[in-house]
Amino acid sequence: MKLLMKEWKLCMHPTGYLMPLLAVLVLVPGYPYGVCCFFVGLAVFFICLTAREDHDAGYTLMLPVSRRDAVRGRILLCTALEAADLMLMGVFILIKNAIGSLPNPAGLDAGVALIGEGMIIFALFNRVFFPVYYKDIGKPGKAFVFAATAVFLWITLEIVATYTVPFCRDMLDQPDPRYMREKLLFTFVGLALFLAGTARGAQLGAKAFGAVDLSL
Numbered sequence: 001m002k003l004l005m006k007e008w009k010l011c012m013h014p015t016g017y018l019m020p021l022l023a024v025l026v027l028v029p030g031y032p033y034g035v036c037c038f039f040v041g042l043a044v045f046f047i048c049l050t051a052r053e054d055h056d057a058g059y060t061l062m063l064p065v066s067r068r069d070a071v072r073g074r075i076l077l078c079t080a081l082e083a084a085d086l087m088l089m090g091v092f093i094l095i096k097n098a099i100g101s102l103p104n105p106a107g108l109d110a111g112v113a114l115i116g117e118g119m120i121i122f123a124l125f126n127r128v129f130f131p132v133y134y135k136d137i138g139k140p141g142k143a144f145v146f147a148a149t150a151v152f153l154w155i156t157l158e159i160v161a162t163y164t165v166p167f168c169r170d171m172l173d174q175p176d177p178r179y180m181r182e183k184l185l186f187t188f189v190g191l192a193l194f195l196a197g198t199a200r201g202a203q204l205g206a207k208a209f210g211a212v213d214l215s216l
Contacts, residue, residue: 003073009057019043023088032106034155037121046138068206107159112183113172116190123197
């Protein structure tokens with residue numbers, strides 16, 4: 001908890017407050033809603049960039065913490081932003097469905113399945129970004145390019161799947177409360193992938209950071 005507070009006070013970038021609010025784009029008709037999650041990934045990049053410019057790694061490792069704990073602190077802050085984004089998406093999904101939701105031609109409709117989709121996107125981002133980032137904390141842009149590419153490829157596949165894959169087209173991409181059992185199952189799978197992907201990203205990130213020579 002102390003490392004989380006340190007990350008929030010010293011590394012938090014203004015985009016960390018702004019990007020989760022872009023979950024409001026769920027209210028926009030015909031928008032690829034998975035992109036709302038990408039914006040939070042952009043905030044993660046700016047947080048890591050801020051940490052680089054402030055020489056945060058050197059300061060953090062002067063504290064009585066291990067490198068593994070330093071990695072966990074950063075990832076905990078980033079996953080907190082991701083969780084906030086998912087919760088706001090849920091709020092705006094409820095609002096949109098309350099006022100009347102039209103079918104979305106650019107991917108999944110605003111519904112329960114979209115939350116599961118967001119979790120999968122964050123799982124993919126965390127799994128790719130943090131291991132690459134912690135191999136060279138001086139180049140957060142490189143990690144972001146890899147992670148953003150993976151995310152947009154997934155979003156593209158998701159949009160295509162809503163037209164071509166029967167399970168996505170005929171069940172997930174249907175207005176709530178239709179096929180709620182299938183949608184909830186998909187969301188729980190998304191949660192499992194989010195937890196597993198983030199944990200694996202943290203594990204590989206800590207391993208990579210442990211081999212970095214910060215004296216260079």
